[in-house]
Amino acid sequence: MPNPTAAMLVIGDEILSGRTRDSNMHFLAGELTRIGIDLKEVRVVSDDRAAIVSALNALSAAFDTVFTSGGIGPTHDDITADCVAAAFGVGIDVRDDARAILKAHYDRAGTELNAARLRMARIPDGAALIDNPVSAAPGFSLKNVHVLAGVPSVFQAMVASVLPMLVGGAPMLSQTLRVNRGEGDVAGPLARVAEAFPDLSIGSYPFQKDGAYGTHVVVRGVDGAQVDAAMVRLAADLGA
């Protein structure tokens, strides 16, 4: 049975303008690989309603699970929750349980729960809240879409809240062979091994060290015996 699939939607002008370097994609990719969910596509779009809704529709239809990051803060350009409601055709309003979480948090800090902060309690109808142990304002899950914050520490904490709810697949195993030859020299043997092991993914990543060319060959798959067999065959064929 193939592994479950996932996609990610990164929302934010600051990524596309080059102001901020996204780190959530790399984090999520590693976490999903670990539990056997295949991240198949990532899209990055700006804080634009039409772009967000269209990407949500496409990704939630094509993949088992979708994660979004960004656009759930208190300011005028935080429109992700409204876009998710629009994409699924449901209403959205301030919800009592989310408001209570924010009120308790800001009461402790002696900070006013003003209109801007109350925007963060706007939750689409039918969604389940995602715990935010870092800064209280919750994320939420609606159908197969999990809506997370963009701030990396909060994003990571929310991923930790969501992952146990997901059904993973067979964890992907990987082994790496380091070959002191250029990618063009190993490509032929590599293609033949890839053909002999159609269930494995065989990638090659060139490097240059001290002026010499080399290649890391990475074999990935869910069947450990097959991965081992492919590595033995590669080592023999590449004389490594």
Add this chain to the structure above:
Amino acid sequence: MPNPTAAMLVIGDEILSGRTRDSNMHFLAGELTRIGIDLKEVRVVSDDRAAIVSALNALSAAFDTVFTSGGIGPTHDDITADCVAAAFGVGIDVRDDARAILKAHYDRAGTELNAARLRMARIPDGAALIDNPVSAAPGFSLKNVHVLAGVPSVFQAMVASVLPMLVGGAPMLSQTLRVNRGEGDVAGPLARVAEAFPDLSIGSYPFQKDGAYGTHVVVRGVDGAQVDAAMVRLAADLGA
């Protein structure tokens, strides 16, 4: 007149599995912003023909210019050139000028131009080559799609070759105001300034330092006088 638009397509299993952290997106975003081209969307897909062709079709139709990175090396999973040919419905074969570039490069290095390396001379019909001063194997431009290597040093050199051929827009100017108050406190004034300056983009980025909350407010636009005026208004309204 609005600025020209661009999209980027990052191709490679290694990004989606978490093995490799992409850095080309952040680099390209900064370069395009500098010359007044708006990067509107980035997609990351795996080494899968259907996924690549479908993304190429969508992005090349929706945006003025598309950049791809990755998948143009010598191995069996390097299928970007074939996918571009398929997306535009043109043929693809080894081309004499590309072969000559590779032959000269490998002759100098005393390396054989074998069948795998010759794959890098496969160029879709009608494309123009993009110079690769780092490792010779060229990229290419077909219609509004520029096909670049995924290795960051080569990607960056190819971007430098392509940018002078593009018509930029008005460079985006930006100013940042540091406010020692949380995002929820500045959100109200921010929204009012954003409404008063509809041609500007006003973003806010929370930070935490020594236990205190703060916000960086970033005002971006092509009209320097407007950016200045918005900053004056923000400083007054936020008491910064």
